[in-house]
Amino acid sequence: MKTLVKPLFLFLSLGFFSACSEDTPEPLVPLEAVLVEDLAAPNDVIDRVTGQVTEERPFQFFSLESNSLVSESEDWDLAFKGTTIRVNASKDVKAAIVTGIFEEINSVPSSAVFATDTESTFAIPTGSGSGWYNYNPATFTVTPIPGRVILVQTAAGNYSKIEILSYYKGNPPVAEINPMTTPSAHYTFRYVLQANGSMNF
Amino acid sequence: MFRINLNKFKLLFSLFFTLVGLAWAGDGAKKILDAQGNPIPHALIKVNGTAPIPVNDKGEIPAIPVQEGEILVFAMGFETKKLSTEEWRQADAVVLKEKTGSLQEVVVAATRTDRTVEDLPMPVTVLNSEQIQQTGGLRLSEVLREQTGLQITSDHGAGLQMQGLDSDYILILLDGEPLIGRTAGTFDLDRISVSSIERIEILRGPSSAIYGSEAMAGVINIITKPVDEQTQLDLGLRFRSFNTWNPYAEVGIGNEKWSAKILYDYFSTDGFDLTPENVGQTQNPYQAQTAQVKLGGKISEKFDLNLFLRGYSENSSGQMQTSGASPEMLAMENSRQDFNFNPTLRFRPSENLLFTLRGMSSWFSTVSDTRFQSDGSAFDFQDFNQFYHRTELQTDWQANSRNLFTLGMGHLVETVEATRYDGLNRFDAGYFFLQHQWDPHVKVNLVTGLRADFHNQYGNRLSPKISGQYKFSEKFSWQASFGAGFKAPDFRQLLLNFNNAASGYYVFGALLAEEGIQRLQDQGLVARVLIQPETLGNLTAETSLALNTGFRWKPGAKWLIQVNAYRNAIDNLIETAPIAQLVSGQNAFSYFNIRQVVTQGVETDISYQISPHLSLSLGYAFLDSYDKDALDRIDAGEVFKRDSQNRTSRVERSDYGGLFNRSRHSGNFKINYRENWTGTDWALRAIYRGRFGFADLNGNLILDDDLEYADGWVSLNLTVTKTLSSGIFLEVGATNILGTLTPQQPNNPGRVLFAGLRIPFANLIQK
Numbered sequence: 001m002k003t004l005v006k007p008l009f010l011f012l013s014l015g016f017f018s019a020c021s022e023d024t025p026e027p028l029v030p031l032e033a034v035l036v037e038d039l040a041a042p043n044d045v046i047d048r049v050t051g052q053v054t055e056e057r058p059f060q061f062f063s064l065e066s067n068s069l070v071s072e073s074e075d076w077d078l079a080f081k082g083t084t085i086r087v088n089a090s091k092d093v094k095a096a097i098v099t100g101i102f103e104e105i106n107s108v109p110s111s112a113v114f115a116t117d118t119e120s121t122f123a124i125p126t127g128s129g130s131g132w133y134n135y136n137p138a139t140f141t142v143t144p145i146p147g148r149v150i151l152v153q154t155a156a157g158n159y160s161k162i163e164i165l166s167y168y169k170g171n172p173p174v175a176e177i178n179p180m181t182t183p184s185a186h187y188t189f190r191y192v193l194q195a196n197g198s199m200n201f
Numbered sequence: 202m203f204r205i206n207l208n209k210f211k212l213l214f215s216l217f218f219t220l221v222g223l224a225w226a227g228d229g230a231k232k233i234l235d236a237q238g239n240p241i242p243h244a245l246i247k248v249n250g251t252a253p254i255p256v257n258d259k260g261e262i263p264a265i266p267v268q269e270g271e272i273l274v275f276a277m278g279f280e281t282k283k284l285s286t287e288e289w290r291q292a293d294a295v296v297l298k299e300k301t302g303s304l305q306e307v308v309v310a311a312t313r314t315d316r317t318v319e320d321l322p323m324p325v326t327v328l329n330s331e332q333i334q335q336t337g338g339l340r341l342s343e344v345l346r347e348q349t350g351l352q353i354t355s356d357h358g359a360g361l362q363m364q365g366l367d368s369d370y371i372l373i374l375l376d377g378e379p380l381i382g383r384t385a386g387t388f389d390l391d392r393i394s395v396s397s398i399e400r401i402e403i404l405r406g407p408s409s410a411i412y413g414s415e416a417m418a419g420v421i422n423i424i425t426k427p428v429d430e431q432t433q434l435d436l437g438l439r440f441r442s443f444n445t446w447n448p449y450a451e452v453g454i455g456n457e458k459w460s461a462k463i464l465y466d467y468f469s470t471d472g473f474d475l476t477p478e479n480v481g482q483t484q485n486p487y488q489a490q491t492a493q494v495k496l497g498g499k500i501s502e503k504f505d506l507n508l509f510l511r512g513y514s515e516n517s518s519g520q521m522q523t524s525g526a527s528p529e530m531l532a533m534e535n536s537r538q539d540f541n542f543n544p545t546l547r548f549r550p551s552e553n554l555l556f557t558l559r560g561m562s563s564w565f566s567t568v569s570d571t572r573f574q575s576d577g578s579a580f581d582f583q584d585f586n587q588f589y590h591r592t593e594l595q596t597d598w599q600a601n602s603r604n605l606f607t608l609g610m611g612h613l614v615e616t617v618e619a620t621r622y623d624g625l626n627r628f629d630a631g632y633f634f635l636q637h638q639w640d641p642h643v644k645v646n647l648v649t650g651l652r653a654d655f656h657n658q659y660g661n662r663l664s665p666k667i668s669g670q671y672k673f674s675e676k677f678s679w680q681a682s683f684g685a686g687f688k689a690p691d692f693r694q695l696l697l698n699f700n701n702a703a704s705g706y707y708v709f710g711a712l713l714a715e716e717g718i719q720r721l722q723d724q725g726l727v728a729r730v731l732i733q734p735e736t737l738g739n740l741t742a743e744t745s746l747a748l749n750t751g752f753r754w755k756p757g758a759k760w761l762i763q764v765n766a767y768r769n770a771i772d773n774l775i776e777t778a779p780i781a782q783l784v785s786g787q788n789a790f791s792y793f794n795i796r797q798v799v800t801q802g803v804e805t806d807i808s809y810q811i812s813p814h815l816s817l818s819l820g821y822a823f824l825d826s827y828d829k830d831a832l833d834r835i836d837a838g839e840v841f842k843r844d845s846q847n848r849t850s851r852v853e854r855s856d857y858g859g860l861f862n863r864s865r866h867s868g869n870f871k872i873n874y875r876e877n878w879t880g881t882d883w884a885l886r887a888i889y890r891g892r893f894g895f896a897d898l899n900g901n902l903i904l905d906d907d908l909e910y911a912d913g914w915v916s917l918n919l920t921v922t923k924t925l926s927s928g929i930f931l932e933v934g935a936t937n938i939l940g941t942l943t944p945q946q947p948n949n950p951g952r953v954l955f956a957g958l959r960i961p962f963a964n965l966i967q968k
Contacts, residue, residue, distance in 0.1 A: 046705065099839055101849045120784060127788040134902050138861070140936035143900035146849050147841025148677050167849050173845050173910060174898040180479075182520065190847075 007021065014194055031192050031201055034067055038169055039187040043082030049138055057081060061088075064152060064160050064193055075155040083125045083133055083142060083167070087118045091155035095123040098149050102163040102190070105149055108199040124150060132164050142167045150175035159199055164193040230261045232294040233274060236813065241297060244276035267498065273656055279305075291321060304753065304761070308655040309377060310402040310422035312648060313411055313607060314597055322670035323682045324749055324765040324804075328401040335682075335873070335884035337934045337955055338448050339439060339468065340425070341393035341401075342948070347888050347918070348403065349820030350804040354947040356864055358389025361514060364405055364767055365800030365826045365863050366418035370688055370743075372408070376509060379415075380852040381589045382565030382616075384809040386691070392513055393423060394491045396437065396449040400424040406749040406767060406805075407686025410650035410666035411634050413608070417686035417745050420768070425509075429453065430499040434962040439932075463674050466491040472519075475942065480530070482948050485519035501540040503550060504798040509543040513939040521571070523580075530574040540564045553599040559607035561613075563589045585619040587692075607636040617692045621699045623713075626692060630656040644672045650684075658712065659690050662742055681750040687742040694740060694775050694792040707789040708777065712739035714791040720782050721789060729782040732791075737780065741794055741837075745771040759810040768801040789852035797829040798860065813873040821868040825861040831903045842899040846904060858894050858904035864913070866891035881923045889918045895945035911945030930959040 038064065045055035050160040061076035062069055070076050076091050083141060087093040094114035098105065116125045128135035133142050144164040152160045168177050169186035176182075192201050202657035215776040233244035233256050240260020249270035256262045272289045275281040279297035281474045304319040306327035318325050329343065338344040339917030340490040345351050352362040362370030369386035371377060380388065401423055408416040433453030440446055449466040468491075472484040475503045496508040517586070520532040544583035548556040564587070571581040593611030600606060618625045634652035641647065648668045656659050666684030673679065696710040707718035714737040721727045735939040773794035802825055808818040832854070834840050840852040847883065859865075867890050891913040904910075920934035933956045940952040 099841075101841065101851070103849075121782070129902075130779065130788075134897075134900055136902060137898055140894045143897070144750065144843075145841075146843040146900045147839075147851075163849075164844075174900065180528075 004139065028129045029094075031194060033190050033192050035188070036067070037188045039069070039080060040169075040185065041080035042185045043136050043188060046167075053078065059086065064162075064191060065156050065195075067160070077152060077154045079188055081184075082121070084126055085150075087117050087123045087152065089118070090115060093155050094153045096151045097124065098151060099147050100149060101147065102161065105151075105161055105199050106152055110160055114151070114153060118168055133167065136196075138189055139177075140175065142176050142184065143174055154193070158193060158195055158197055159201075160191050160193040161201055162189055164189040168191065205360070206485055212403045216867045220674070230263045231289075231292060233260045233262065233276065233278070233371075234294050235299060236295050236296060238296075241276045241279065244274060244279075245473070247275070258517070263742070274947045283323075298758070299893045300319055301849040302585075306400070308402050310374060311408075311421050312636060313377070313595065313609070314447060314638070316607065316638075319393065319678075319753070320646060320670075322646060322668035322680045324405040324680070324751060324763075324767075326403040326806075328403070333395060333398055333401065334922065335882075335920050336886075337918070337932060337936065337957075338395050339441070339445070339741075340391040340395060340563065341398070342390035342397060344398075344401065345390065345403075345421070345935075347471070347630075347869060347886055349806050350405070350725075350802075350824075350863065350867070351403070351821035352867065352890065353948060357384040359385045359948055360387035361390060361421065362862070363418045364769055365802065365824045365860070366769065368688070370415065370417035370745075371421045372412055372416040374420060374543065375511070376425055376543070377422060378509075378541070378559070378561045379412075379563075379591075381563045381587055382537075382567075383691075384567070385693075386604065392489075392515070394447075394449070394489070394538070395470060395495055396424050396466045401425040404766065404793045406659065406682060407664075407666065407745055407747045407769070409662075409686045410652050410684055411636060411660075411665035412631055412686060413634075413652055413654050413664070414689040414742070417688050417743070417771070425495065426451070426462060426464070427493050429518075430454060430455040430457065430460055432963050433462075435959055436962060437627070437930075437957065437959035439957035442953045443471050443950065447957075451886040459496070461497075462492040462493075464491070464495075464496045464553075470533070472517075473665075475804075475944060476948075477946060480522040481520050484950070485513055485517045485533070485535075486807075487517035489513065489515040503548060505547045507545040509541065509545075511539075511541040513537070521572070531571050531580050532574045533623055534570045534572075535568065537567045538565070542831070555597040557595040557597070559591075559593045559595070561589075561593075563587075563592045565589075583620045584713070585621075586617065588614075590614045603640045605638040607634075607638075609634045609636075615692075622692065622696050623698050626696050628656065628692075630654060646670050650680075653685075654689075656689060656696055659740060661686050662689075667781050675753065675904070676755045678754075679750075679752045680765075681748070683746075683748050686745040686747060689742050690740045690775060690792070705783070705785050706787040707783075709780075709789065709791045711737065711792045716792075720790060721781065722785065725782050726785070727781050727789075731782060731788075732780045736960055737791060740775065740792055743771065743775055744795070745769050760872065761770050761808045762807045763808075765799075765805075766803045769799065771798045774798055789794055795830070796954075798826065799829065800824065800826040800860075800863075814877065816873045817917065818871045818873075819868070820870075822866070823840060823863055826863050827857070828860060828903075831857065835903075840903065840905075841900050842901055851902065852905045856905040861894040861896070861904055864891040866892040866913070868881045869871055871924050879923070880950055881921050882918045884922075886918045888918065890914060890916075890946075893945075914941045914943050914951070915939070916941065928961040930961075930965040932957040954962065 002022035023053055041060040044053045044057050047054050052156060059081045060069060061072050062078045063075060064077045075091055076088050087095045095115045096112040096114045099113050105171050117123050125131040132144055133149055134145050135142050150162040153160060154160055166188040167184055169183040171188040194201055233241045235241055244256045245423055246262055247253045273281060274282045274295050276297055279299055282295060307315050307316050308318055308321060308325050308327055309315055311321050311323055311325050317892050318327060321807050333344050336344045336347050343352045345355045354362050354733055356358045361371050363371050368388050378942045404420040409418050410575050415934045431453055435451040438448045446466050452463045454461055468489040472482050472486040474482040476917045492512045494510045501504045516536045521533055522528045543561045546558045566586045569583045573580055591611055591613040593609060595609040598606045602700045606854060612631040615628040616625055632652060636650040639647045652664045661835050664685045664687060668682030670678055670680045682828045694710055695712045697708055698713055699708040745808060747769040749765055749767045754762045774796035775792050776795040777790040779788035780791045784790060802823045804822045806820045810816045822872060835852050835854055835857055838851055842852050843849045869886060869888045876883060892910045894909050895911045898909050899906050915940040918936040920932060922932045924930050936953045937951060942951050943949045
């Protein structure tokens with residue numbers, strides 16, 4: 001598993017912080033957006049005719065705090081398999097989906113409704129159009145919905161914002177995806193983690 | 202005044218059956234000729250308003266006793282000529298001028314009575330056999346694709362798009378009876394062989410007021426070749442690129458009372474492949490056969506009977522590859538069958554009354570068998586069997602010369618049995634319709650109609666329509682019509698019971714949704730019900746309200762300009778939506794009336810006859826379409842797009858390109874030239890399809906990015922035909938001469954060359 005990490009420097013909200021800096025002596029630390037590329041999370045192998053799972057594949061457990069894949073027993077935040085993304089209910093990881101431009105979301109909006117997974121529900125809903133992706137029946141491709149940002153309160157209690165960029169290996173432009181040949185279930189996403197526990201990014 | 206149908210029908214009728222009996226000729230006879238000096242065998246002469254007298258088949262009329270008064274000489278397709286008795290006596294021949302354009306073509310589809318285009322207050326186009334021949338087309342899609350405002354889309358077959366609406370909303374009739382058998386809503390026009398077609402009527406705008414469901418965007422009525430008394434044996438062979446062969450035979454026999462026409466058409470093609478780098482062809486090789494028998498005759502003076510039988514069979518084969526790490530080769534064998542039986546009995550108790558009893562039965566079936574090539578084991582098997590029966594009684598009553606009433610009533614039974622449905626499913630429906638054609642004034646005519654449909658599964662519907670025409674002058678007339686259209690939920694939307702095993706989702710027809718969710722709940726598969734079961738199952742018809750208005754203008758004898766503007770507002774469009782989330786993370790779906798869509802535009806046809814040998818025509822269609830929900834979401838700032846650098850931005854209204862697969866601009870330019878020295882007819886056509894959105898490429902599922910458009914393109918087509926004096930017909934030509942390839946339009950194979958020959962053996966022998 002190769003998870004390449006490229007730091008992207010975001011100088012967002014500088015104006016806001018400098019305006020308030022007279023009252024708030026906190027040092028200005030521009031938050032880094034982390035890019036995770038090609039996190040492979042293949043779905044179970046299912047017999048097309050019978051619908052039986054012939055080979056069960058594991059979830060891929062990811063820690064936003066450590067920016068790495070971890071084992072299920074560790075403090076993972078998100079788990080990926082196929083198009084399904086779970087949150088770590090046992091560590092009370094919560095997620096909310098908001099609509100907006102990733103860079104412009106500089107705090108957790110009060111309207112965001114955080115939830116964790118239960119036996120029967122997902123904090124990040126599955127299915128085309130309801131969670132993070134659209135399934136395009138004309139081109140048979142899964143594409144992240146632009147403007148959908150996943151907010152996560154991690155196992156450590158910090159807030160993070162996540163934007164999923166691609167479901168296909170190598171993050172190809174959508175026009176170049178061939179649903180028959182381009183390997184799917186390879187997540188590319190970026191996220192910003194506010195490690196100081198505040199709700200601002 | 203011969204505008205209203207029954208008179209005209211009567212005329213044609215009398216003409217048809219008296220033709221043979223009349224054999225006047227000799228001294229004092231006069232000839233009725235066209236501008237080229239050819240006799241007009243269907244001309245009629247009317248003296249002082251008495252009953253019209255037909256000419257014989259040489260265009261001659263014997264000396265007739267003429268008192269003082271005036272003589273009208275007329276023929277369908279020609280300008281009527283008025284002569285004084287003096288002029289009549291002195292003339293040896295009367296030359297009639299041909300009317301410009303095709304306004305004189307008789308149309309059945311618009312009112313279910315015979316009426317010429319000129320007298321119809323709604324937008325109608327008729328393609329006659331000559332125009333059909335000029336396209337060089339072998340299948341119906343190749344004829345319709347050259348017409349203004351029509352597009353052929355590639356979605357489970359060659360589907361028609363009219364007024365911006367898809368094949369699902371266009372009723373296809375064969376001799377006035379509906380054709381069944383749709384795959385994912387598309388009626389595949391390639392199932393119809395051109396060799397059997399005499400004429401095509403294209404009626405735009407909703408016609409649910411007489412046809413009920415499906416006639417929302419419009420109606421295509423295919424008129425097959427009529428029976429007549431001529432003995433006929435035509436053999437034809439057409440060949441073209443991709444090893445495509447189309448031999449056909451047409452046999453006609455008959456006497457004064459009974460006549461029959463038998464047609465057989467075979468079609469075989471190797472298909473083509475636009476993406477040779479991928480496994481599987483773009484169009485698979487297929488073979489198709491059509492056999493058709495038409496029988497017509499007079500039982501007695503007042504009764505006549507027609508029988509129509511048609512069978513169609515098609516087989517195709519191809520290859521596919523499974524996706525995944527170790528792809529496997531798959532072999533596909535698909536077949537389609539379709540059979541129609543339509544008897545029609547006409548009873549004419551008096552001149553003003555006509556009863557038509559029609560029975561119509563259709564069977565349609567498909568089998569799709571996909572196997573692993575390695576060991577022949579089954580990968581997927583689907584079959585689909587549909588039966589449709591309709592009995593209908595239509596009464597036409599000519600109350601007086603200005604009023605014609607039509608009353609129709611009928612019932613229909615439809616059954617479907619298929620892999621994806623439980624058991625045998627049956628629909629029952631009844632309907633009646635009333636139509637009034639009224640000419641209150643010499644310049645005004647109105648057609649009003651109302652139809653009521655009663656359906657055992659989705660309820661009842663009323664569809665009204667009113668159309669009116671005002672003739673400002675012989676040269677200019679204005680039409681407007683306003684009507685309702687609807688499309689009933691189909692079997693799929695009501696009764697589908699589908700489980701995609703591989704990805705684990707379920708789709709239930711609206712009527713099965715509640716039960717389906719209950720079953721999944723019992724199995725412990727449901728995590729969360731998203732839509733309460735009591736609201737399920739209330740699927741209603743998709744409905745539309747539409748306005749069509751335009752004019753027909755003849756600025757000069759050689760010009761014809763036709764314009765129609767329309768707006769279709771469609772409500773309750775049916776879409777799938779999740780009804781329950783499953784523990785697997787997948788969803789169960791059902792069908793709901795969700796979307797609202799608008800299509801609007803203007804269509805223009807201009808034709809100009811430069812000389813008797815050269816004519817030009819220009820067609821242009823403007824189309825604007827949008828999904829109201831998409832616009833609302835854009836206005837609310839909820840829609841975003843992401844570029845190739847992963848920058849996200851809000852979609853503005855100005856970015857929105859409307860519905861996919863619609864060209865904002867399209868048109869055609871046609872030149873018809875008769876070359877006298879060789880006696881050949883040349884038809885050169887440039888068919889333009891403007892750019893259109895083909896797929897979402899930035900994840901928001903709407904059309905909003907330049908990358909999501911396919912380029913506009915021009916197909917340059919040429920057909921050269923010659924009819925020898927023996928009647929042998931020759932054709933040669935090419936379509937898409939420039940060889941433009943359009944990957945986003947997989948029904949364009951590139952350049953196609955063709956040649957053909959038809960030999961009328963019966964003619965040759967008789968000579």
